[in-house]
Amino acid sequence: MSYSPAPVPAPPVAPATPPSWWRRRVVEPVLNILRQGLTPKQLSLTVALGVVFGLVPILGITTLLGTATAVRLRLNVAALLLVSHLMSPVQLLLIIPLMKLGAKLIGSGTGPELTLEQLQHLFGTDWQQALHLLWQAGLGALLIWAVASVPLALLLNFGLRPLFRRLLARQSRVTE
Template identity: 50%
Template sequence: MSALSVISAFVKRRLVQPVSNLLRQGMTPRSLSATVAVGSVIGVVPAIGITTILSTAVAARFRLNIAATVLVSYLVQPLQFLLAIPFIRLGITIFGLGELRLTLPEMQDMFRKDWVDAISKLWMANLAGIAAWAMLSVPLGAALYYILLPIFRRVLPKPKLVVVDAPAATAEV
């Protein structure tokens, strides 16, 4: 047995199967689609450290599976780091904050010159990025929901109808 097959079996047994079981646990295609859409959209917010609180609050508000929503937000978190700069640049463009250099040497130079001004500019740029994410989150979440819904309808098992025999009513006079 090769090392790759051992690692693959371990990942499947310890990560993929438990995640799959959690996501399928008594969820309808609609609720699973909503859970994955909400978790995915919240997981890419360009503000590090608030995804757990935000996904818990939104999942509780809309009566989604909180654990599954938080799990999905954690699974898409690598995208948070990849999309932070594009969201910030989009926010800067939308709100007309002017040119902000985001390369490491230019930010180091900003901090050497005036660190208070650098923090102020980066704070405003991050807020603009969060605002750009907020504007895009609802349409992207809705699109993701409607894309995932037919997929989950095919993948999830059909619920079994349980017929309960009612006891025969007796007429007492």
């Protein structure tokens, strides 16, 4: 009779660490988009328009603009909306300065300046004047955004194409 030692138990496997929020919400969706067979031209246009629409200084219209444009141009709607909503922190940082500039641009220059104190005073005394000031500020901010968005979109669109060509080429080599 031969003696066989008792089997040595395998060391416990440490549970895999769950992917981070950044990886789950940003990196993986972007990689999935790259795997969908879009051309570098489509990808760069999607990102460029997503950035531009993500910076629009009017809250609440980013999704509408992005969806309508993506459907019209036959781009990936989810990718464009992902990029545009990732721009939300920058949008929030830019909205107040753009509205202040917009109020100066559209306003006659003799009206009240757009400040929190001035708006509080106007809403307390003359809410119609306050709404008029906000309307002018929003319209001016939208005009500034429209003018600035054209060169930004062109720069991003043509600047990102070589990057996406390299990424897609690398992606196709990995899958082969």
